[in-house]
Amino acid sequence: MLRKLLRYLLLSLVLLLVFCASALLAMRFAIQGREVRVPSLTGLTPAEAERVANNDGLVLAVDTRYYTPSVPRGRIVSQTPAPGNRVRRGWRVLVAESLGPQRAAIPELLGQSEHAADINITRHGMEVGSVAIMHLAGAASETVVAQSPRPNTKDAASPRISLLFSAADNEPAYVMPNFVGKSLAHAASALESAGFSVGKVWSVPAPSADESESGVPGIVLKQYPPAGQKVRAGTTVNFEVRE
Secondary structure, rough: HHHHHHHHHHHHHHHHHHHHHHHHHHHHHHHHHHHHOOOOOOOOOHHHHHHHHHHHOOOOOOOOOOEOOOOOOOEEEEEEEEOEEEEOOOEEEEEEOOOOOOOOOOOOOOOOOOHHHHHHHHOOOOOOEEEEEEOOOOOOOEEEEEEEOOOOOOOOOOOOOOEEEOOOOOOEEEEEEOOOOOOOOHHHHHHHHOOOOEEEEEEEOOOOHHHHHHOOOEEEEEEOOOOOOEEEOOOOOEEEEEE
């Protein structure tokens, strides 16, 4: 009786192992059945490449376009993932499209407004790339102060032109220093040497005898604008001082 029971247990264990192995094998085939090899798309047009990708259950996306003299205009230059890689169905394949050799000259955009630069770039069949803004002393506000590629570049890789604009409020800003406790003469000298000017000065009567330490004549008690405030060059600073 015991032998029969052991035999049944052993048989059940073997059947369970066979079932698990079969399930794992079926799962593996199912996963592999959903995988495909990435086809080679280079040299095809985007429309042709999309048909080939779709036939394998893949999605095509033109990620970028750039100039290249070795591949005709309108043909695929490169792709990611590379041909032969195994991916799941529905995977997105990114491709780069050739614009052929560079024909359009890079336009001169320095000094132009954003609107004018955008029109000029579009007229040359190009695109606006990255845009940045900075404060630049002496430059007209909201105009192009630098561009990449530079004007008339002959070997540009991309049709995108990146632009650097001067800020709308392009005057340099300063942080007002603290003159409280210093003499008015010292404050006036420091301000004038930095390009600022002293405005109105209000005098406050001297304190009583027991406050003689804080009652030194000509000492700044308050200032307007206050210390730490951002100001522009040429700002007038007003003071309240001890008589």
